[in-house]
Structures are given as structure tokens and as C-alpha cells.
Amino acid sequence: MRDGTPHFFARMQSQRHLLGLQGMHPSQIVPILDLAESYALLNRSRKTQRDVLRGLTLINLFFEDSTRTRTSFELAGKRLGADVINMSVSTSSVNKGETLLDTAATLNAMRTDLLVVRHAQSGAPALLSQKVDAAVINAGDGMHEHPTQALLDALTIRRHFGHLDGLTVAICGDVAHSRVARSNIHLLTAMGAEVRVVAPPTLLPGAINQLGVQVFHHMAGGLADAHVVMMLRLQRERMSAGLVPSAREYFRFFGLDAERLALARPDALVMHPGPMNRGVEIDSPVADDARHSVIAEQVEMGVAVRMAVLDLLSRRRNET
Amino acid sequence: MRDGTPHFFARMQSQRHLLGLQGMHPSQIVPILDLAESYALLNRSRKTQRDVLRGLTLINLFFEDSTRTRTSFELAGKRLGADVINMSVSTSSVNKGETLLDTAATLNAMRTDLLVVRHAQSGAPALLSQKVDAAVINAGDGMHEHPTQALLDALTIRRHFGHLDGLTVAICGDVAHSRVARSNIHLLTAMGAEVRVVAPPTLLPGAINQLGVQVFHHMAGGLADAHVVMMLRLQRERMSAGLVPSAREYFRFFGLDAERLALARPDALVMHPGPMNRGVEIDSPVADDARHSVIAEQVEMGVAVRMAVLDLLSRRRNET
Amino acid sequence: MRDGTPHFFARMQSQRHLLGLQGMHPSQIVPILDLAESYALLNRSRKTQRDVLRGLTLINLFFEDSTRTRTSFELAGKRLGADVINMSVSTSSVNKGETLLDTAATLNAMRTDLLVVRHAQSGAPALLSQKVDAAVINAGDGMHEHPTQALLDALTIRRHFGHLDGLTVAICGDVAHSRVARSNIHLLTAMGAEVRVVAPPTLLPGAINQLGVQVFHHMAGGLADAHVVMMLRLQRERMSAGLVPSAREYFRFFGLDAERLALARPDALVMHPGPMNRGVEIDSPVADDARHSVIAEQVEMGVAVRMAVLDLLSRRRNET
Numbered sequence: 001m002r003d004g005t006p007h008f009f010a011r012m013q014s015q016r017h018l019l020g021l022q023g024m025h026p027s028q029i030v031p032i033l034d035l036a037e038s039y040a041l042l043n044r045s046r047k048t049q050r051d052v053l054r055g056l057t058l059i060n061l062f063f064e065d066s067t068r069t070r071t072s073f074e075l076a077g078k079r080l081g082a083d084v085i086n087m088s089v090s091t092s093s094v095n096k097g098e099t100l101l102d103t104a105a106t107l108n109a110m111r112t113d114l115l116v117v118r119h120a121q122s123g124a125p126a127l128l129s130q131k132v133d134a135a136v137i138n139a140g141d142g143m144h145e146h147p148t149q150a151l152l153d154a155l156t157i158r159r160h161f162g163h164l165d166g167l168t169v170a171i172c173g174d175v176a177h178s179r180v181a182r183s184n185i186h187l188l189t190a191m192g193a194e195v196r197v198v199a200p201p202t203l204l205p206g207a208i209n210q211l212g213v214q215v216f217h218h219m220a221g222g223l224a225d226a227h228v229v230m231m232l233r234l235q236r237e238r239m240s241a242g243l244v245p246s247a248r249e250y251f252r253f254f255g256l257d258a259e260r261l262a263l264a265r266p267d268a269l270v271m272h273p274g275p276m277n278r279g280v281e282i283d284s285p286v287a288d289d290a291r292h293s294v295i296a297e298q299v300e301m302g303v304a305v306r307m308a309v310l311d312l313l314s315r316r317r318n319e320t
Numbered sequence: 321m322r323d324g325t326p327h328f329f330a331r332m333q334s335q336r337h338l339l340g341l342q343g344m345h346p347s348q349i350v351p352i353l354d355l356a357e358s359y360a361l362l363n364r365s366r367k368t369q370r371d372v373l374r375g376l377t378l379i380n381l382f383f384e385d386s387t388r389t390r391t392s393f394e395l396a397g398k399r400l401g402a403d404v405i406n407m408s409v410s411t412s413s414v415n416k417g418e419t420l421l422d423t424a425a426t427l428n429a430m431r432t433d434l435l436v437v438r439h440a441q442s443g444a445p446a447l448l449s450q451k452v453d454a455a456v457i458n459a460g461d462g463m464h465e466h467p468t469q470a471l472l473d474a475l476t477i478r479r480h481f482g483h484l485d486g487l488t489v490a491i492c493g494d495v496a497h498s499r500v501a502r503s504n505i506h507l508l509t510a511m512g513a514e515v516r517v518v519a520p521p522t523l524l525p526g527a528i529n530q531l532g533v534q535v536f537h538h539m540a541g542g543l544a545d546a547h548v549v550m551m552l553r554l555q556r557e558r559m560s561a562g563l564v565p566s567a568r569e570y571f572r573f574f575g576l577d578a579e580r581l582a583l584a585r586p587d588a589l590v591m592h593p594g595p596m597n598r599g600v601e602i603d604s605p606v607a608d609d610a611r612h613s614v615i616a617e618q619v620e621m622g623v624a625v626r627m628a629v630l631d632l633l634s635r636r637r638n639e640t
Numbered sequence: 641m642r643d644g645t646p647h648f649f650a651r652m653q654s655q656r657h658l659l660g661l662q663g664m665h666p667s668q669i670v671p672i673l674d675l676a677e678s679y680a681l682l683n684r685s686r687k688t689q690r691d692v693l694r695g696l697t698l699i700n701l702f703f704e705d706s707t708r709t710r711t712s713f714e715l716a717g718k719r720l721g722a723d724v725i726n727m728s729v730s731t732s733s734v735n736k737g738e739t740l741l742d743t744a745a746t747l748n749a750m751r752t753d754l755l756v757v758r759h760a761q762s763g764a765p766a767l768l769s770q771k772v773d774a775a776v777i778n779a780g781d782g783m784h785e786h787p788t789q790a791l792l793d794a795l796t797i798r799r800h801f802g803h804l805d806g807l808t809v810a811i812c813g814d815v816a817h818s819r820v821a822r823s824n825i826h827l828l829t830a831m832g833a834e835v836r837v838v839a840p841p842t843l844l845p846g847a848i849n850q851l852g853v854q855v856f857h858h859m860a861g862g863l864a865d866a867h868v869v870m871m872l873r874l875q876r877e878r879m880s881a882g883l884v885p886s887a888r889e890y891f892r893f894f895g896l897d898a899e900r901l902a903l904a905r906p907d908a909l910v911m912h913p914g915p916m917n918r919g920v921e922i923d924s925p926v927a928d929d930a931r932h933s934v935i936a937e938q939v940e941m942g943v944a945v946r947m948a949v950l951d952l953l954s955r956r957r958n959e960t
Contacts, residue, residue, distance in 0.1 A: 043431050048375045055688045057715065067407055068426060075377065075430055078403040083718040087707055102916060106708060109939035110715055111683050276422060299429035363751050368695045387727055388746060395697065395750055398723040596742060619749035 016316060017129045017136040018309055020145035021186040029187060032308050033155045039311075040155075040304035043079070050081035052311050056113040058082040061103070062139070063089050063119040068274060069139050072299070073116045076306035082114065100124060104131035114310055117141070135313035137306075143177050148309060149273055150183035152301040154191065156294050157228055159301075160269055165192030170222045170264070171213075172198040173232035173254060173281050176205045180273045181232055185211050198222030200254065202243045219253070219260050226264040230271040231256050234281045247280045257283040261292065269294050336636065337449045337456040338629055340465035341506040349507060352628050353475045359631075360475075360624035363399070370401030372631050376433040378402040381423070382459070383409050383439040388594060389459050392619070393436045396626035402434065420444060424451035434630055437461070442499075455633035457626075463497050463525075468629060469593055470503035472621040474511065476614050477548055479621075480589055485512030490542045490584070491533075492518040493552035493574060493601050496525045496563075500593045501552055505531050518542030520574065522563045539573070539580050546584040550591040551576050554601045567600045577603040581612065589614050656956060657769045657776040658949055660785035661826040669827060672948050673795045679951075680795075680944035683719070690721030692951050696753040698722040701743070702779070703729050703759040708914060709779050712939070713756045716946035722754065740764060744771035754950055757781070775953035777946075783817050783845075788949060789913055790823035792941040794831065796934050797868055799941075800909055805832030810862045810904070811853075812838040813872035813894060813921050816845045820913045821872055825851050838862030840894065842883045859893070859900050866904040870911040871896050874921045887920045897923040901932065909934050 015028065042049065058077040060070050070086065077084040089103075107115060108131070115134040117125040122142030129136035140146040158164055169188055175181045175197045188195050195213040197204065198221075208215055216222030223229055234250060244250045261270065270282075270292040278284045287293055335348065362369065378397040380390050390406065397404040409423075427435060428451070435454040437445040442462030449456035460466040478484055489508050495501045495517045508515045515533040517524065518541075528535055536542030543549055554570060564570045581590065590602075590612040598604045607613055655668065682689065698717040700710050710726065717724040729743075747755060748771070755774040757765040762782030769776035780786040798804055809828050815821045815837045828835050835853040837844065838861075848855055856862030863869055874890060884890045901910065910922075910932040918924045927933055 046375055046431070046433075055686055059711075067409060071379075071405055071407055072430065074405055075403070078405075083715070085711055085714055085718075087711055089707060099915065102914070102918075105936045106914065106939050109936040110712065110943055111686070111940070113686075274422070274426065275419065278419075278422075296425045296429040299426050300431070303430055366695055366751070366753075387729060391699075391725055391727055392750065394725055395723070398725075594742070594746065595739065598739075598742075616745045616749040619746050620751070623750055 018147050018313065019126050019129060019136065019138045021147045021150055021183050024186065024190055026191055029191060032151055032312065033158060035311065036155050036301065036305040036308035039307040040301060043304060048079050053077065053080040053082035053314055056082045056314055057111060058084045058114040058116065059107060059112045060084065060086045060116045061089065066118055069118065072302045073139065073306050075303050076310055080307055080310060100127060101131055104128050108133050114314060137309055140179055142179065144179050145183045146179040147183050148305055149180050150187040152298055152305040153184055153271060154187050155301045155305055156271065156298050157269060160294065161227060164188065167193045167227040168196065168225060169193050169228040169230060170196045170198055170226040171230045171232065172219065172222065172256065174203045174234050174238060175199045175232065176203045177235065178232045184230065185213055196222050220263060223260055223263040226268055228269045228271060229256060229261060229264050231282050233273060234277055251280055255281055255283060256286050258286055261286055268292060271295065271298060274299065338467050338633065339446050339449060339456065339458045341467045341470055341503050344506065344510055346511055349511060352471055352632065353478060355631065356475050356621065356625040356628035359627040360621060363624060368399045373397065373400040373402035373634055376402045376634055377431060378404045378434040378436065379427060379432045380404065380406045380436045381409065386438055389438065392622045393459060393626050395623050396630055400627055400630060420447060421451055424448050428453050434634060457629055460499055462499065464499050465503045466499040467503050468625055469500050470507040472618055472625040473504055473591060474507050475621045475625055476591065476618050477589060480614065481547060484508065487513045487547040488516065488545060489513050489548040489550060490516045490518055490546040491550045491552065492539065492542065492576065494523045494554050494558060495519045495552065496523045497555065498552045504550065505533055516542050540583060543580055543583040546588055548589045548591060549576060549581060549584050551602050553593060554597055571600055575601055575603060576606050578606055581606055588612060591615065591618060594619065658787050658953065659766050659769060659776065659778045661787045661790055661823050664826065664830055666831055669831060672791055672952060673798060675951060676795050676941065676945040676948035679947040680941060683944060688719050693717065693720040693722035693954055696722045696954055697751060698724045698754040698756065698950065699747060699752045700724065700726045700756045701729065706758055709758065712942045713779065713946050715943050716950055720947055720950060740767060741771055744768050748773050754954060777949055780819055784819055785823045786819040787823050788945055789820050790827040792938055792945040793824055793870065793911060794827055795941045795945055796911065796938050797909060800934065801867060804828065807833045807867040808836065808865060809833050809868040809870060810836045810838055810866040811870045811872065812859065812862060812896065814843045814874050814878060815839045815872065816843045817875065818872045824870065825853055836862050860903060863900055863903040866908055868909045868911060869896060869901060869904050871922050873913060874917055891920055895921055895923060896926050898926055901926055908932060911935065911938060914939065
């Protein structure tokens with residue numbers, strides 16, 4: 001996997017880190033998806049590429065728990081031969097900004113090459129990236145971005161339709177609090193897809209009109225003739241905060257069931273970043289419907305996309 | 321370790337997973353013990369066999385804490401060259417059945433080859449095994465089974481007596497709640513040993529008479545002329561549940577001390593799955609008596625047995 | 641790194657473990673620092689030495705949380721090729737002495753080669769070392785010692801001044817409760833440095849006069865013409881215990897700011913074992929002053945020193 005993709009390098013020179021997808025150009029996105037696709041094939045055939053990151057240190061720095069995402073990066077790093085270290089830090093013991101910078105100094109001193117960061121505060125990975133020598137990969141920060149999630153979503157979609165441009169993608173649910181939605185909107189619009197968001201007004205961000213998406217407040221309109229129906233997880237704390245009346249009510253108006261899915265195209269994909277709240281934002285028969293649901297494939301592409309990102313960012317380090 | 325044991329393969333074809341020992345035939349058990357014995361030798365001489373599981377992914381999926389068992393499987397996997405990932409999941413955040421199946425889908429998508437599962441609910445590993453492509457190893461499920469514990473116990477006994485058939489093994493204590501007891505009963509009776517259980521009626525399972533064991537309510541009778549005295553850990557919550565009057569009382573009637581051990585054969589082995597409640601189910605001098613206690617050897621054989629199980633199950637996967 | 645240092649071996653024969661620095665001779669300390677210095681160079685050039693600990697098992701047994709120290713040892717072990725296993729044990733679930741010995745038996749049985757121990761009780765690593773076959777490295781025990789911290793501090797100082805003898809080192813703050821201070825005092829006095837402790841009487845240990853240090857109760861006197869100003873972390877619980885009036889008061893009398901640092905030599909080093917309480921024991925501008933602060937370098941030398949210690953102790957094991 002060490003050959004080629006020269007066009008990509010020209011672009012990536014300016015890009016030491018993967019902090020978000022806002023403002024990214026297709027010429028930066030496509031090579032990641034292409035490389036990830038090759039890694040997906042290698043993973044299926046159980047071929048590993050231990051030389052790619054051999055001798056490099058990857059630290060998973062998680063200020064928020066996320067077994068799935070941490071495991072996905074850990075697998076990606078190990079399959080490419082990195083030394084992977086998990087650092088879970090409870091934010092309660094952290095004194096905001098200053099200590100985050102002390103953490104950065106510590107990681108530098110330990111000679112960290114690749115730093116995967118999840119943090120409850122938007123912008124924390126960007127702040128760290130200014131202070132560390134490592135390439136920083138944002139694994140989700142507050143309500144900001146979760147770029148590898150959007151990349152794996154894009155790869156999953158591309159594998160089914162062959163392309164992203166011209167597709168209609170409906171992102172449904174708690175858009176306001178979702179870094180997954182935000183990253184997907186940036187990537188999909190950059191790639192020429194038509195993005196719709198479907199949510200009650202209480203679950204839409206204020207600046208939604210500047211994101212280049214169509215807004216729907218009803219599933220019927222939002223799902224009509226869509227190629228992709230992407231459901232978002234509803235955090236239970238949204239209900240206690242009064243943004244949503246109840247799980248039952250929410251499902252009645254914004255949950256995905258077979259009847260609603262029938263409004264989309266017959267070959268529509270059903271996606272969910274996981275973990276699902278079955279019966280809240282998605283009905284079990286739809287989640288498990290092999291004709292439409294690509295939820296497991298998203299997880300599979302997740303490992304492949306993370307391998308591609310780690311590989312590409314480590315190359316850039318080696319060359320500078 | 322890649323050669324031979326053809327007889328075993330014929331039998332193991334039907335056995336993709338190691339979920340329990342109930343119904344297992346000696347021809348399935350003996351090859352595991354034989355291979356484990358070779359791994360025990362390799363471990364002592366610090367020789368590793370990194371090629372055995374190279375490129376394979378082993379996930380330790382623990383819904384219950386168990387530092388010892390998790391560490392034992394982690395060591396076994398690493399010594400055989402697997403990529404080992406620890407996933408600790410608190411059951412509190414899990415919504416029973418459905419989410420367990422979503423976890424299975426995730427593990428499949430991540431291309432897990434070997435899945436070690438501990439769960440508070442009996443049958444959870446079996447449920448997972450129906451949904452994952454990985455070979456599933458039950459590392460303890462509720463009050464059901466803990467097969468690698470019984471295998472390591474059997475190996476430890478066999479190393480001392482040379483065989484299992486014809487031996488008298490007394491399993492003492494909280495049989496009702498013990499998956500260790502259950503797996504041992506299945507294995508030892510299958511191998512031709514005479515199994516006795518020694519417990520107060522409140523700590524015996526209802527169906528004990530169908531397990532092919534002799535039941536004793538007093539240590540004196542149960543231990544008489546036994547080759548092996550296997551003590552079970554008394555969970556402290558049994559006392560608050562009123563099943564046992566007090567730790568002191570329990571020790572007086574069902575604890576193992578030197579006087580009681582003298583009723584067994586002079587060369588009797590003292591076993592305990594650990595961690596011990598010294599002074600509750602076992603007296604310290606007995607636990608530390610080098611003439612009888614093989615408790616540390618059980619731990620050593622634990623790593624070896626797990627290496628053998630991982631090796632054999634991965635072979636089967638490679639061949640199908 | 642497998643060659644030479646014969647003088648060291650003669651001395652190290654008696655030293656299977658690294659439990660503390662009290663009573664250590666320069667001929668035992670210098671070879672560790674020398675080897676660590678070579679590892680520091682290798683780390684900077686991203687060269688690993690996987691053969692050094694290949695096939696050996698390193699267990700990080702942490703009864704107290706410490707992400708930094710655990711990570712440092714984990715990195716050190718992995719860069720040298722060991723199988724590294726993290727065991728975090730909450731002391732709440734541990735029944736003091738006896739169970740610690742059962743843990744030792746378990747670690748032996750699992751064939752642990754190198755055992756890194758952190759424990760809230762002084763002497764716990766020493767107790768373990770009597771019962772395990774592994775080489776034990778004390779990673780901090782109660783108020784006793786933290787030898788690798790003092791070694792990394794010494795290496796950091798030596799890199800700047802070329803030697804340790806004749807230097808004046810001021811250790812400031814909560815000396816009474818600090819294992820870091822204790823190990824540093826032993827090492828630095830053994831190496832011929834002049835050690836001063838600067839603290840209020842409530843934060844000095846009773847036996848301070850027997851440690852061969854000069855005692856100061858005011859920063860002004862303690863820092864005058866010092867080569868090294870080593871600040872200690874003030875645990876917040878000291879305040880609730882009434883040993884210190886308040887963080888603000890403490891900083892006023894014993895915090896390090898630029899004005900006080902000016903009393904030391906112009907080329908004085910500022911050190912801190914981390915994590916810092918900025919504004920409590922150290923002012924941010926001083927902590928970040930690149931002319932004086934070597935706090936990040938301490939972390940870097942930490943990995944190198946731990947590699948050296950693991951390497952040397954594993955050699956000794958192989959030769960006996």
C-alpha cells in the first residue's frame with residue numbers, strides 16, 4: 001500500500017492532522033476512501049500489513065468512553081503494526097485548558113506518532129494538534145465533528161451506489177447535538193450529494209441554513225425518493241432536557257419503520273452510527289433488514305477507513 | 321504444535337465453539353489436555369509460538385469484571401501471536417438481548433476470529449455464538465459453565481495422578497451458584513471420575529440428582545478417602561441473601577482445615593479456582609501447604625489450557 | 641545494547657529487583673543512567689529494540705491509578721518487545737496482606753518475568769518481591785520510594801550539567817508525603833549532590849535530619865544559588881487535612897514564580913514530577929519557560945530510564 005497516489009500527497013502536505021471534514025475537497029477525500037477500500041479487502045482475507053506502522057506509537061486518548069470507536073482504532077493500529085496504548089482519562093480529574101496542554105507536552109515527550117483523541121469539548125483535538133508533534137485524529141469532539149465516522153459512511157455508500165455525487169441522503173434525528181451529522185453534511189455536500197436533514201425544530205442547530213442542506217420537519221417529505229436514510233442515535237439525556245417528549249412519542253414521529261422506509265427508493269440504504277436505541281429512533285425489523293440495512297458494513301468499513309487514515313498521516317510524517 | 325491429533329479433528333468438526341463441557345466425550349477432552357500439557361512445557365522454558373495465531377484477532381469481551389481470567393486469556397493469546405483487544409462492558413448500560421446481538425454484529429464486522437466472553441447471564445455466550453463468525457470461548461456465564469476452568473482443573477489433577485478415571489473428587493461449598501462446579505462435574509464424570517458434592521442443602525442446585533454425583537451434607541463423609549478436595553469460593557452476597565448464616569459459621573461446618581483434610585487420602589490434592597476467601601471456605605495453612613495445595617499450579621495450567629483451546633479452535637476455523 | 645557494563649553486573653548480582661534507591665552505590669546508579677541515555681537516543685530516532693525483551697511477560701500491576709506512569713512503563717516494555725499486560729486492581733476489593741500474597745502466587749504461576757507495581761502502602765512491592773519469581777520494579781509505594789522517578793530526574797539533570805556531584809538541588813514542597821522526594825534524596829546524596837529541602841514544618845517528615853539534607857523553611861534561602869529547583873506536587877487532600885491553609889496561601893509562601901526562581905543560578909533547571917497544579921506549587925510562566933523548565937524532558941527520560949531498568953533486570957534474570 002506504499003505506492004502511488006501522488007495527487008493526494010500534493011493536497012495532504014498542508015494536512016498533518018484529521019480534525020474535521022469541513023472545507024475538505026474531493027481530491028482529499030477520494031484517496032482516503034480508495035485506500036480504505038483496499039484495506040477492507042485485506043481485512044477480509046486476513047492479510048495484515050505490519051510494516052506500515054511498525055515502530056510507531058499510537059495513543060488512543062479518550063476523555064469520553066467509547067468502546068466501539070476505541071476498539072476500531074486499536075484494531076486498525078495493531079493490524080498495521082503500531083504499538084497501541086490506550087489512555088482513558090476521566091474529564092472530572094482534568095482542569096480544562098491548561099492541563100490539556102500539559103497532557104500534550106507529556107505525549108510529545110513520550111514520542112507519540114499518532115494520537116487519536118475523543119473529547120467532550122468541541123475543539124479539544126484541534127487545540128492538542130497545535131501542541132503535539134504527533135498526527136492528531138479527531139475521534140469525536142463535543143458537537144463538532146467525527147470525521148472517520150463520515151468517511152466510513154461515505155465508503156459504505158460508495159460501495160453500494162458506485163459514487164456519491166447526485167445521491168439524496170436523508171439524515172434523520174438529533175442533528176443539533178450530532179457530530180456525526182455535521183461531519184457527514186460536510187463530506188457529502190463536498191462530494192456532490194444532496195443532503196436533507198429531518199428533525200423537529202428542537203433538534204436542529206441554529207445555523208442549519210448555512211450548511212447547504214434541505215430541512216424537513218416530517219419524515220414523509222424527508223425520506224421521499226432518498227437513496228440513503230441515515231438515522232442518528234437519540235441520547236437519552238435529550239428527553240430529560242425536555243427537547244423530546246418521550247421515547248414513544250419520538251419514535252411515532254421520527255423513528256424509522258418499514259412503512260416510512262417504503263417512501264425512500266426501493267434500493268435505499270439504512271444506516272446508523274451505532275449503538276442503536278431500537279424502538280426509539282429505529283425499529284428492529286428495519287435495522288435487521290438485509291435488503292436495506294448496511295449498519296454492520298459501516299462498522300467493517302470503520303476499521304478500514306481508520307487504517308487508511310493512520311497510514312496516510314504516518315506517511316506524511318515520514319516525508320517531512 | 322501444528323501436527324497430528326487427527327482423531328480429535330474428526331470430533332471437533334461439529335464443535336466450532338467452546339461453550340460448555342456438558343455432553344463432551346473423552347475423545348474431545350483428552351486432546352485439549354494433551355496439547356495444553358505441551359504448552360505448559362513451552363511456557364516454563366519461555367518459548368513462545370507466535371505463528372500459531374499470527375494475524376488473528378482475539379477479543380476479550382467481559383461483561384463481568386475478572387482480572388485473573390481476562391489476564392490468563394490475554395497472555396494465552398499474546399504468547400500465540402494474536403492481536404488481543406480487551407472490551408470491558410458494564411452490563412448496566414446494556415439493554416439485554418437485542419443489544420447483545422448488536423454487539424455480535426459489531427464484532428463480526430470488525431473481523432473477530434476468537435471471542436472470549438464472560439457474562440452474568442447463563443447462555444449469553446451461546447447466544448452470541450449463533451450470531452458471530454468468530455469461535456466463541458465461554459469464560460464463565462452466570463451459573464451455567466466455565467469450561468476452561470474445568471479443563472485446567474482436570475489437567476492439574478492428571479499431572480499428579482496420571483489419569484482421571486477412578487479418582488474420587490469432592491467438590492465442596494456453594495455448588496448451587498457455581499459454574500466452576502457445574503463444568504467440573506460434566507468433565508470429571510465424562511472422564512470416569514467419581515464426583516461428590518459437599519454442601520448444605522441451601523447451596524445445592526435443585527437438579528443435583530440428575531448430574532451423576534454423590535451428595536454429602538457433611539465434610540467428614542464427603543472427604544473420606546478423596547483423591548481431590550476442590551473448594552469453591554463463597555460469594556459474600558450469599559450471606560446477605562440468607563443462604564449462609566455467617567462466614568464464621570460457614571467455615572466451622574464447610575471450611576477446609578488440616579483436620580478435615582486428614583480425612584482425605586494422604587496424597588490428596590487441595591484445589592481452589594481463586595480468588596480465595598481465606599478463613600471462609602479455606603484455612604490459610606491448608607491453602608499454603610505445599611504437600612497438598614496445587615492452587616498455583618491451577619493458575620499455571622490455566623494459561624496453557626487457554627492456549628490449547630485457542631489453538632485448536634483457530635485450526636478448525638482455518639480448515640473450514 | 642547487550643554488550644558490556646561488566647562492573648555493573650558484579651554489583652547487580654545481589655539486586656534482583658528495583659525496590660528503592662536507599663543505600664545504592666554510584667556504581668549501581670551510573671550504568672542505569674548510561675544505558676537510559678542510549679535508549680533516549682534510540683527513541684528519538686524511532687529505532688526499536690524488540691529483541692531485548694522478546695518472549696518476556698511484563699505485568700503492570702497498579703493498585704493506584706496513574707495513567708502517566710503506567711503508560712511510560714507500557715511504552716518502555718513494548719518498545720523492547722515484551723508482552724505487556726495491564727492489571728488494575730482497586731484496593732477496595734483487596735483484603736490486605738494475605739490477598740497480596742495470593743496475587744503473587746498467581747503472577748508466578750502465569751510466568752511473569754517483569755512485574756511493575758504501584759501500591760498505596762509503603763513496602764507492598766518489597767513484600768511481593770519476596771514471593772514472586774519476577775523482577776519487581778517499584779513504580780511508587782505509599783510514602784516510601786519511586787525509584788524510576790528519581791533515576792529519570794537524575795538523568796535529566798546530568799544531561800544538562802554533565803555530572804551530579806557538587807550540584808545544589810532544592811526539593812520544594814510536600815516532602816513529608818512524597819516518595820519522589822525520598823528517592824531523589826537517596827540518589828542525589830549518593831551521587832555527591834548537595835540536597836536541600838524547602839518546606840513548612842508541617843510538610844517535613846520527622847526523620848528529615850537523618851537524611852543528610854539541609855532544611856529550609858523559606859524559599860528565599862533554599863533556592864539561593866541552586867542548580868536545580870525541583871517542585872513537588874501538592875496533593876489537594878493535604879489542605880482538607882489542615883496541613884496547608886489554602887492553595888492561595890501555599891502558593892504565596894512555597895510556590896515557584898519567576899521572582900523566586902531568579903534567586904537560583906541563572907542556568908538553574910526547573911523540574912516537576914507531574915502532573916502539575918499550576919498556580920498552587922508552580923506558576924504557569926515558570927513551568928513553560930523554555931530556558932529553565934525541563935519538565936517535558938523528564939517525561940521523555942522516564943521512558944528511557946524504564947527501558948534501561950527493564951533491560952538490566954531482565955539480563956540478570958537470564959544469567960542466573
